[in-house]
Amino acid sequence: MTKDFNIIGKPTPKIDANIRVTGEAQFGHDIQLPNMLYGAILRTKEPVADIISIDTSKAKQLDGVRCVITADDVDVNNISYRRDHPILKKGQVNCIRDEIAAVAATSKEIAQKALELIEVEYKVREGIFDPFEAIKEDAPQINHFIDGKYPNKNIAEHFHYEHGNLDEEKAKSKFVVSHRFTLPRVTHCCMATSNMTADYSKTDGRLTLYSTTQVPFLYQRDIARALKMEPSKIRIIQVVIGGGFGSKLDMYPYEPICALLSMKCGQPVQLIFSREEEFIASPTRQTMIYDVTAGADENGGFTFRDVKATLDNGAYTSWGATTPFVMMQTFSSLYQCPACRFDSTSVYTNNVYAGSFRGYGNPQATFALERTIDMLADEIGMSKSEIRLKNANFKGEVTKQGLHFITCGHKEALEIVIEKVKESTHPLIPSQEGKHKRYKKGVGYASMLHVGGGAKIYPSDGCGTTLKIDPFGYLTIITGSSEIGQGSETVLAMIASEELGIDISKIKVINTDTDIKPWDVGVHASRTSFVAGNSVLGAVKKLKEKISPKAAQLLKTDIDDLVYENGVIKSIKKSESIELDKVVRAIHFKEPGDLCIDTYFFEPSSEFADKEFKGNVSGAYAFASQSVEVEVDTYTGNVNVLDIHVAQDVGKVLNPLGLAGQIEGGVVMGMGYALLEELVVDKGMILNPNFHNYKLPTSMDVPRIHFYPIETEDSLGPYGAKGVGEAPLIPTAAAIANAVSDAIGVQIDSLPVTPEKVLRALSGNVKF
Amino acid sequence: MTDFDVISPGNVDELLLEIENNQSNNFRFGAGYTDLLLELRKQSGPKINVINLSNLNDPDFSSIVKSEINIRIGSLVTACEIVKNNDINELFPVLHKAANTLASKQIRQVATVGGNICTASPAGDIATALVALEAVCEILSTKNEIRVVPISEFMLGVRKTALKKNEILRSVVIPLRFFASLRMTNDRIISDFIKIGTRKSMECAVVSLAYHILQDDEDKIRYAGIAIGSSAPTIKFTKNAYEFLIGKRIKELNDDDIIEFAKKVLEYASPISDIRGSEWYRKQVLFNISKSIL
Numbered sequence A: 001m002t003k004d005f006n007i008i009g010k011p012t013p014k015i016d017a018n019i020r021v022t023g024e025a026q027f028g029h030d031i032q033l034p035n036m037l038y039g040a041i042l043r044t045k046e047p048v049a050d051i052i053s054i055d056t057s058k059a060k061q062l063d064g065v066r067c068v069i070t071a072d073d074v075d076v077n078n079i080s081y082r083r084d085h086p087i088l089k090k091g092q093v094n095c096i097r098d099e100i101a102a103v104a105a106t107s108k109e110i111a112q113k114a115l116e117l118i119e120v121e122y123k124v125r126e127g128i129f130d131p132f133e134a135i136k137e138d139a140p141q142i143n144h145f146i147d148g149k150y151p152n153k154n155i156a157e158h159f160h161y162e163h164g165n166l167d168e169e170k171a172k173s174k175f176v177v178s179h180r181f182t183l184p185r186v187t188h189c190c191m192a193t194s195n196m197t198a199d200y201s202k203t204d205g206r207l208t209l210y211s212t213t214q215v216p217f218l219y220q221r222d223i224a225r226a227l228k229m230e231p232s233k234i235r236i237i238q239v240v241i242g243g244g245f246g247s248k249l250d251m252y253p254y255e256p257i258c259a260l261l262s263m264k265c266g267q268p269v270q271l272i273f274s275r276e277e278e279f280i281a282s283p284t285r286q287t288m289i290y291d292v293t294a295g296a297d298e299n300g301g302f303t304f305r306d307v308k309a310t311l312d313n314g315a316y317t318s319w320g321a322t323t324p325f326v327m328m329q330t331f332s333s334l335y336q337c338p339a340c341r342f343d344s345t346s347v348y349t350n351n352v353y354a355g356s357f358r359g360y361g362n363p364q365a366t367f368a369l370e371r372t373i374d375m376l377a378d379e380i381g382m383s384k385s386e387i388r389l390k391n392a393n394f395k396g397e398v399t400k401q402g403l404h405f406i407t408c409g410h411k412e413a414l415e416i417v418i419e420k421v422k423e424s425t426h427p428l429i430p431s432q433e434g435k436h437k438r439y440k441k442g443v444g445y446a447s448m449l450h451v452g453g454g455a456k457i458y459p460s461d462g463c464g465t466t467l468k469i470d471p472f473g474y475l476t477i478i479t480g481s482s483e484i485g486q487g488s489e490t491v492l493a494m495i496a497s498e499e500l501g502i503d504i505s506k507i508k509v510i511n512t513d514t515d516i517k518p519w520d521v522g523v524h525a526s527r528t529s530f531v532a533g534n535s536v537l538g539a540v541k542k543l544k545e546k547i548s549p550k551a552a553q554l555l556k557t558d559i560d561d562l563v564y565e566n567g568v569i570k571s572i573k574k575s576e577s578i579e580l581d582k583v584v585r586a587i588h589f590k591e592p593g594d595l596c597i598d599t600y601f602f603e604p605s606s607e608f609a610d611k612e613f614k615g616n617v618s619g620a621y622a623f624a625s626q627s628v629e630v631e632v633d634t635y636t637g638n639v640n641v642l643d644i645h646v647a648q649d650v651g652k653v654l655n656p657l658g659l660a661g662q663i664e665g666g667v668v669m670g671m672g673y674a675l676l677e678e679l680v681v682d683k684g685m686i687l688n689p690n691f692h693n694y695k696l697p698t699s700m701d702v703p704r705i706h707f708y709p710i711e712t713e714d715s716l717g718p719y720g721a722k723g724v725g726e727a728p729l730i731p732t733a734a735a736i737a738n739a740v741s742d743a744i745g746v747q748i749d750s751l752p753v754t755p756e757k758v759l760r761a762l763s764g765n766v767k768f
Numbered sequence B: 001m002t003d004f005d006v007i008s009p010g011n012v013d014e015l016l017l018e019i020e021n022n023q024s025n026n027f028r029f030g031a032g033y034t035d036l037l038l039e040l041r042k043q044s045g046p047k048i049n050v051i052n053l054s055n056l057n058d059p060d061f062s063s064i065v066k067s068e069i070n071i072r073i074g075s076l077v078t079a080c081e082i083v084k085n086n087d088i089n090e091l092f093p094v095l096h097k098a099a100n101t102l103a104s105k106q107i108r109q110v111a112t113v114g115g116n117i118c119t120a121s122p123a124g125d126i127a128t129a130l131v132a133l134e135a136v137c138e139i140l141s142t143k144n145e146i147r148v149v150p151i152s153e154f155m156l157g158v159r160k161t162a163l164k165k166n167e168i169l170r171s172v173v174i175p176l177r178f179f180a181s182l183r184m185t186n187d188r189i190i191s192d193f194i195k196i197g198t199r200k201s202m203e204c205a206v207v208s209l210a211y212h213i214l215q216d217d218e219d220k221i222r223y224a225g226i227a228i229g230s231s232a233p234t235i236k237f238t239k240n241a242y243e244f245l246i247g248k249r250i251k252e253l254n255d256d257d258i259i260e261f262a263k264k265v266l267e268y269a270s271p272i273s274d275i276r277g278s279e280w281y282r283k284q285v286l287f288n289i290s291k292s293i294l
């Protein structure tokens, strides 16, 4: 494909950039509805306790309070995909997030005051905060709403996957390493805290939710189920999102609570988390412990991987429990691997529960795998780059799990980052080294494999698009997909602009209203450019079938002779052209009269995984490799990330600006995971619910990031593109940890790699 | 959150009058509010008065003035103003650097010297540098009188200072010491601020080390102001380390001397373990960075 493009591949500013930088964008926090009330939630003070009594009488008497609800006041269903999560808790609390009561009042201050007036009597119970304790036979049952799917009463979810002959491959292995890895709890830190405005009309029984969800149609169904309503009576309007990163994939109790308050009061109710509440009560990345054993033959060829993952599920289930679905792809298929066994167990504890977070389990899995590969290389005496190149994935590979790599830039990505880090590394100059050889440098590599063409996990992984050209030549794209800051609106407008020759300034994207837009499964799995992009292409094709015959007729030529560009339709043969809007008017206002509007639904050709989790679940697969150079200060333990080289198989670059944003943001997020971030919990309490002690990287911490896109032009993607959004985060922590290990010669097996951990490792007094 | 009323005196007379008027009330001073607002947000209790200093128009409170013998810094001078001041940058690099590592550029625009000292946090960056420089606090009372207190006697513990209820911190004074007599040039000064934390910005020191060492024409150390932050309930001036260095030449120090010096600094450290670092880590790092300065 060497076609010249007008706009595809050209740096294009986001079409919503202006309203975002000027402050015009309406975030959830900005919404003001007539007669709006303010909601607030009373959460438990004790992570684990029986509730002896709840007295709301004083709160109800406070001036300005419109309603106070507890579990006794509502008729609702449990939420979460396991239906193990009551919206309001009754009788007992099991984690520090637990919602006990909620109020709606005429001001935020009154709502807060009312919370203080609610009296709750607790009888503290002993909690279980360690999944290995909770899984013991004699441990008390933590969640009482589960269906007995598993014999052990505290198991929330279990996955088992295997391929190949493990015993045979073990026997073949000349080198074997076994290691345990521990991953921390980190959280999304969205700039906009969780928010919702609910507007229930008692007149027509309809509920409008101004929501930050990233899966509006699944959400509509989930909310309806929770509230025992008809889904179609619920209209979801998606507000501008101040950061998502996967946090808005599930529905959490505050959302139906806000709706319930509005339904009780018959007035709109707005509920906004404080920053502290955001840290305490919004989801985290799944924390887990891996026990990995892996082998290689005498030439460094991988033989087997045997992985046990133990997930701390927290007190209720959210999507965190399903992240092993993604992890197993990394263990089964990142680098060629003849045999693999993967078992994961998600265990209820009295900790906070995890949701989905960019990468969906993959940063964790990649950390464990890539650390193990370094350990294997050390064992074999092989270079860290060579072992990776030798085992890299290749084009046309069908992995034992059934993933089909129609295109694959893995090896190329590795070659690039290995070469580039060689060029950028500089030995320490003597003055830096100092008389005590204070600084040590190291290089680390890691790769990643992630779905890049959607992921078939729901009955449909499709997306609908309606296109409408008005009589003045402007195009409206009504897409099922959602913009959550990733720049999908812009990419979709670019695709339509490319195909229809309409300038991007004349394209509007409508994507926020479930009453209007066609169905889409939601933003996840880095799927939007791929799936919604293909959907736009399909819709364009259908619309052209309507416009082209008319244009051909007016230009007195054949359809095949037409080119759409610069707002006109051109006949190549006759070098004549006609304005697009003229053709639209000719269709609309002349007999028989029709609108230039069409709808298309794109369903990717991916398959469902079978019972053994085998199958080609995505339309395309993304690969990336990163190499990192770090400098470790052996006096303080501080790790300074100098350069990060990122080579990523993106299929095709659609918008270089949007892509750079994803890459840089992802790498910095990965660096935070590697070095800084951890939500510290102790006996169920969160000790650092603020930006002071939860260390998010600042702009001053950003290293030099070098990006090398690899264009493999996947036959199924729009113009050959694959998903890119999650990938840049996934290998970063692994690569940084590998670099630190390389620098100081100590195996790193937990994140974040804090200065204190480094110093302890260096002083040899404590195992890392 | 504690509710409050704001009173904004425009000059020193009005200020002293307001302090006088509020002697039987609960009141606080507010300068840049980067500490005060957080504190009030965490508390609940009866309404208080805040005497807002940000409208105060008085050079003694808000300017940096150099004389033959000292530099006087008004309590309302911001971290940013310190960073931009050439005299401070040249004469007291330790103070320049400390002000420049405080929080972030945004916070530095409003955070004041007075606020940093009067919060009396063991982690105060500017305060740590001022302790190393043995600065002197100039305290103004409602009688319009000034009394002076050495800074290490001014800060008594977190949010505890030597101020009486009818007093306010007006300014701090740093003596020029040997600069005047020895006409010292830059290569005679070893002066810097080392702040340990995990991030490069927006970081409260896990430990910090401020040092200001002056050498004479024969390379002999004549002054060695060294202070440690986040290492004890208050910022400590490490007098024994000072005395150890006086009269010595840095290039003549051997490894054992350096270790002895670092041990003398460490004598003043009694850090706690908290979420930002363990006692072990704080001591270890303090020891390491103390060695690194010689």
Ligand SMILES: Cc1cc2nc3c(=O)[nH]c(=O)nc-3n(C[C@H](O)[C@H](O)[C@H](O)COP(=O)(O)OP(=O)(O)OC[C@H]3O[C@@H](n4cnc5c(N)ncnc54)[C@H](O)[C@@H]3O)c2cc1C
Residues within 6 Å of the ligand: B028, B029, B030, B031, B032, B033, B034, B035, B036, B037, B038, B053, B075, B076, B101, B102, B103, B104, B107, B110, B111, B112, B113, B114, B115, B116, B117, B118, B119, B123, B124, B125, B126, B163, B167, B168, B169, B170, B202, B203, B204, B205
């Ligand atoms: C995000 C953030 C990051 C921070 N990072 C750092 C950091 O890295 N290093 C650091 O040292 N500090 C840091 N701080 C703390 C704070 O910014 C500093 O201590 C700052 O110098 C306080 O100055 P202020 O003018 O804002 O004080 P204010 O908040 O106005 O006052 C602080 C206290 O001093 C009293 N006070 C103020 N002026 C006077 C006066 N003239 N006389 C008597 N009492 C007075 C007030 O009553 C109050 O008790 C940080 C704060 C925040 C919010």
